[in-house]
Each structure stands twice: as structure tokens, then as C-alpha cells.
Amino acid sequence: MNYDMISIREKIGEILCEFGENDSRIYVLDSDLAKSTTSAKFRDKYPDRFVETGIAETSAMSIASGIASEGQIPFYVNFAMFVSGTAWTQLRQAAYANLNVKMIATHPGMDDGPDGASHHANEDIALVRTLPNVKVLIPSNIKELKQAIKMAIECQGPVYIRAARDVVPNVELEQDAHMGKSIVVEDDGNDFALIYEGTATAIAYEGFEALKEKGYKGKLINLFSVKPMDKEFIKSLASTVKGIVTVENHSVLGGIGGAIAEILAQESQHAKLAYVGVPDVFTESGKSADVKAKYGLNVQNIIEKVESVMN
Amino acid sequence: MIDVKHLELLANENRKKIVQMIYKAKAGHPGGSLSVIDMLTAIYEMDVDFHSEKRSKVVLSKGHAVPAQYAVLCSKGIIKEEDLGTFRQVNSRLQGHPHALDIPEVDATTGLLGQGLSVAVGMAIVKKHNHENNHVYAILGDGEMQEGQIWESLLQAAHYKLDNLIVIVDYNKLSSSGPVNEVINLEPLAEKLKAFNFHTIEINGNNMQEVVDALNKAYTLTGMPIAIISNTIKGKGVSFMENNPKWHSGALLDEEYETAMNDLNRAKEEIQ
Numbered sequence: 129m130n131y132d133m134i135s136i137r138e139k140i141g142e143i144l145c146e147f148g149e150n151d152s153r154i155y156v157l158d159s160d161l162a163k164s165t166t167s168a169k170f171r172d173k174y175p176d177r178f179v180e181t182g183i184a185e186t187s188a189m190s191i192a193s194g195i196a197s198e199g200q201i202p203f204y205v206n207f208a209m210f211v212s213g214t215a216w217t218q219l220r221q222a223a224y225a226n227l228n229v230k231m232i233a234t235h236p237g238m239d240d241g242p243d244g245a246s247h248h249a250n251e252d253i254a255l256v257r258t259l260p261n262v263k264v265l266i267p268s269n270i271k272e273l274k275q276a277i278k279m280a281i282e283c284q285g286p287v288y289i290r291a292a293r294d295v296v297p298n299v300e301l302e303q304d305a306h307m308g309k310s311i312v313v314e315d316d317g318n319d320f321a322l323i324y325e326g327t328a329t330a331i332a333y334e335g336f337e338a339l340k341e342k343g344y345k346g347k348l349i350n351l352f353s354v355k356p357m358d359k360e361f362i363k364s365l366a367s368t369v370k371g372i373v374t375v376e377n378h379s380v381l382g383g384i385g386g387a388i389a390e391i392l393a394q395e396s397q398h399a400k401l402a403y404v405g406v407p408d409v410f411t412e413s414g415k416s417a418d419v420k421a422k423y424g425l426n427v428q429n430i431i432e433k434v435e436s437v438m439n
Numbered sequence: 440m441i442d443v444k445h446l447e448l449l450a451n452e453n454r455k456k457i458v459q460m461i462y463k464a465k466a467g468h469p470g471g472s473l474s475v476i477d478m479l480t481a482i483y484e485m486d487v488d489f490h491s492e493k494r495s496k497v498v499l500s501k502g503h504a505v506p507a508q509y510a511v512l513c514s515k516g517i518i519k520e521e522d523l524g525t526f527r528q529v530n531s532r533l534q535g536h537p538h539a540l541d542i543p544e545v546d547a548t549t550g551l552l553g554q555g556l557s558v559a560v561g562m563a564i565v566k567k568h569n570h571e572n573n574h575v576y577a578i579l580g581d582g583e584m585q586e587g588q589i590w591e592s593l594l595q596a597a598h599y600k601l602d603n604l605i606v607i608v609d610y611n612k613l614s615s616s617g618p619v620n621e622v623i624n625l626e627p628l629a630e631k632l633k634a635f636n637f638h639t640i641e642i643n644g645n646n647m648q649e650v651v652d653a654l655n656k657a658y659t660l661t662g663m664p665i666a667i668i669s670n671t672i673k674g675k676g677v678s679f680m681e682n683n684p685k686w687h688s689g690a691l692l693d694e695e696y697e698t699a700m701n702d703l704n705r706a707k708e709e710i711q
Contacts, residue, residue: 193557
């Protein structure tokens, strides 16, 4: 595969402006990071529907609940650490009321490499996917980001969109993304399935290419919809391939690997499962590529895990 | 013209409902429900029209006082009287803390202290944007003022000059452990709210005339959000509960229930 790299984050503000133009219900909230998240573009175009909360993430999430209670569609755009972690009980209350609160969580996993472990959101999938009513979507490219935002607008209830800050392959898949569905990116055979979440797309592609070069024939799956997850698809995959490896820019605890394990553990027979992700440790500062490589997201680890589940 | 005596009688009836609900449920928070009921009764009677699509909203941020809200909604015909006995029981829509999915007329799902004022700020932002001519009320507990999120939302409410937002502090001076200002001192509270750029009004919140006057005054104020420090008595109206932190939460024995109802029946006669 030949491709250049692009940052999903850079398009967030632009896409919100596109949807905001024809839908006056759309509000955008920010907690003093509008430039980093690019929501500043919405602020400049629709200042009346842009709510700057200051550095007050818990209150921001509850304000979003209030805006949703009035029939509007608020998007709280902020770093994944703050949206999922700092404001977790506020999100939980929004979910309890099934309010139309939408979140775009930037800088997920180790995407904010140099800032260090304090800022690495390696637990956000675990935090949000355990909440009833919350839908969790992870786009792997710009087209899917736009589709995810559209899905968020069109469905009732809270939606958490995990949007990479780091670059991802600038590949536009033929298939459209759908709520509750995964995307088969490549299907060369049944040796293995490599299932990745959108913010780990780059390393998943690299790993898949390396496995190809070694002569293995497997499937490359873009999970996209973490919740609701396409359980039947995961089950059928587990009865088709020799082994499954999940790749995530997240802890191996409670993330997409954990979610898939929860499904497969209830099946009497299924393919072996292994996880590529951050082990149960805190990370450190560094270029995001370096930090990711050190903490599990590297081609060698993917090859080892795939080989371990095939045998 | 507001009939203050009518409101006093209604609040007294609501007090009975609070006591009955908690007696039947063998659990709940009588003290803070009884302290806030005069204010809550007045707000719903004066400013909440359930027949209007664009109406004033009430966020009971001190969600543990939900028996007060259920009592008022019952008086408004939204909750059936026989359903009050299901409070806090399995299969009831009368949850232990307000849940808007169960009762849509409950304007906000609360219960985790500190969050409701922010929710009210969000509502007020939209209403102001849409030029609605109504209000958003955030009913806070005094102990709740110790939550950090409250001060975030006070800053935000003032920043956005939300003069359609009326914050009520039900200042009954007691929280779960005892005197709230011994737990963590809030004083000088009025000065703090003034310094945060709120129109600040202090009243006896168990005096219906003062409650009505304060609300009417609040409706005339512009340019800044409004805070009413409503000085109240925890457990107001039930002799053995008044000013007793023990009645922050708890169940009533049969004889306690009888005493409470006798107190409230006597109060009714006194009002009449």
C-alpha cells in the first residue's frame, strides 16, 4: 500500500463548520484548547453557538448536558484525557439521562507523546465503553471522521468519537463506515485477523504489510464501531481465522482487545486472541512515534503476537 | 397577584407528602427536602407552566431533596398521589434522585452534587441565545457549595451574563456530618457571590412572603445572574427534625411519623 500521512484532528473544526452551517442545533464547547483541537474554526464562524468554558472540564461536560436538555446538539471537543477522565462522572450523568451530548476526544492514547504519561489517554476506551447509552466510534481517516460526526448528529444519546492527533494513513476506504459495523480493509486469507482501532491505523497497516511479506495471509479489520460492536461479525471471524490480534493505541486492559475478549470468552470455541497495546504501566515523554514503539505499538510486537496466535 | 396564604398552605401539604414518602420508603432525605420546599413550591407555582412548550426550567442540583420535587409535581398533577408510595422502590419511576428519563417533567437528572448549576448554565445559554422570556433555576444545597464544579459554573454564569439564571442556595446550615461551616466554612457567602458578579439577595427562605418578594425582585434584575441565599431551617415544619443533622437522611418510626403529621396538621390550622 502506498499512502501519505494526514492528521484527522486538523479537520475537526472544518467538518463541524460544514454540519453547523445547515443545522443550527449544533453547538461546540471548548475548554481553552480550541486551537489545538481546531474547534477554533467553529468559534470564528459561529461565535453564538460556541461556548468557551475556560479550563473547567467538569463544568463543560455538564453545560453540554444543559444545552442538550434544551434540544440542541452540543459537541464537546477536547483532549481524550479530559473528556473521558476529568469529566467522567459528568459524562456518566449525561449517559444516565441519555442526553444528546457528543464528544470529540483528541490526543487519544499516546498521541500527545512529548507531554508525557499525565496526558496519555490510554484508558479512555475503557472509561467510556462501560457506560450504558454511550456509543464509541473511532474513525481511521477523514472520511470516517465525517461519517462518525454525521452518525453522532443523527442518533439520540451520547457519542464518543476518538480522533487521532497523530498522523494516520491518508487512505480513503471504498466502504462506508456504519454504526455497529466494522470494515474489512483487506482479506487475503484466514491465517489471522488483525483488528485495529482508528488511532492505531498507521502501525496496523505497517504490521499487516510485514506479515504479508513473511508470507502470511490474513485479514485487516478496521473496528470503527467499538460500541455498539458487531458481535456476530467478531464471532464469525473467530470461527474462521486461526488467530486474532487487536492493535490499539490504548492500554491492553479494557480497550478493544478487552471488548473482543468479553465477546469471545462466551463462545465454546474461538480463535486464539492476543493484544498489541500498552501493557499495564504508565508511559513517558517522547516523540509519539517513539513512545508508541517503546510501549508495545511496533511491527515486531505485531508479528510476534500474530505468530503466537496462529500456532 | 400572588396569594401568599395559598402558597403557604400548598407548601404545608407538600411537607406532608415529603414525610409520607420517606416514611413509606423507610429512607430518604427529609431535612433538606423540608428546608427547600417553600422555595420550590413558590417557583413552580409562580413561574413553571407545564402547558407551555418554552417554559422555565428547574434543576434540583441538591438531588437528594427529590421528595420535595415529587411532592410539587404531585400537586401539579404530574405524579399520581398513589405513586408517591413507590418512592425508592424497585419498578418505581420515583427514583432516589431525580431522573429525567423516568419523569420528563423533571428537567434535569441530578444526584451527584456540584453538577446541576453547570447544567442550568447550559440551559440558560440556549434560552438566552433563543431570546426566550423565561428562567432557569438551579437549586443548590449549602454543603454542595463545597464542590469545586460549583465555582467553575459560577464563573461561567457570570462571564456569560446569564440574567435568566436564578441560583438558589438552600442555606439550612447543616450537612451530613453537622454544621456545614464547621465541615468547611462557606462564609462570607454573600460577599463571595457578589464578588463573582451575581445580583445577590438574602432572605428567610421559610417565610413565603420573603420568598415571593425575592423571586419577583429577581425577575426584574438584568445584566448579571441572580443568587438568592435562602436561609432556611433544616427539617422545617417537623418539630423533632428542625436543626437536627440526624435528619439529613433517615427513616421514621411509626410514632415519629404521627408526631410529624400532627405538627403539619397543626401548622395548617395556624395558616388558615
